[in-house]
């Protein structure tokens with residue numbers, strides 16, 4: 001709070017990006033292009049028109065839609081915590097934010113996990129080697145890398161052991177360039193090199209596929225039963 005008051009312009013930009021970013025991710029980057037993006041000025045219109053099919057979720061949803069809804073619900077607080085940690089630290093400079101990410105991000109999947117699910121982030125180019133993809137994630141990463149940016153949508157799949165997985169693509173936004181872009185400030189490069197000597201997560205451009213959130217539900221997990229995690 002205090003920091004926001006000291007650096008209003010900076011904070012404003014972050015808040016804006018946060019809002020836009022959350023919106024984009026929440027929409028799952030729906031591929032239904034050609035919609036009237038500019039004209040959505042009436043909140044009631046979109047709220048009621050699109051809200052009703054979801055209300056009686058439990059029974060009306062196809063299994064695939066139910067797993068997608070479940071995965072999205074599990075990812076949401078995790079995503080918000082990561083963005084919150086970044087926003088809180090960025091007013092103190094990117095180096096402080098790197099430190100905050102380094103200390104906070106790796107612990108969040110544990111906190112957001114439940115008795116019957118695990119979750120995390122991964123990428124074809126990781127910064128933290130602890131986020132390296134496991135075998136089942138490779139196909140999704142490959143498909144997302146090959147897809148057009150407008151076609152990046154969440155996916156689900158049943159694995160051979162009976163568990164269900166959910167993945168949600170993450171795209172680069174302007175805000176991410178500071179630490180994942182092609183031209184880093186020297187101080188940022190140095191801080192990253194020190195904390196992550198094997199860092200591969202630079203050189204991305206805005207709009208690029210950056211990686212994905214993933215959730216793996218144990219075979220006994222039923223969609224619709226996750227406890228509402230709040231981090």
Ligand code: HEC
Pocket residue numbers: 021086094095097098099101102105106121122123125126127128129131170171172173175176177178179180201210211212
């Ligand atoms: C202040 C620097 C900074 C900014 C800005 C930043 N990140 Fe990161 N990012 C990091 C650090 C540090 C890690 C490693 C965290 C860890 O140790 O788990 C990371 C990890 C990740 C990971 C996990 C996979 C990996 O490479 O280990 C993804 C995905 C990611 N960032 C995406 C983004 C996106 C998308 C944005 C913009 C919304 C963003 N980052 C903004 C510093 C940053």
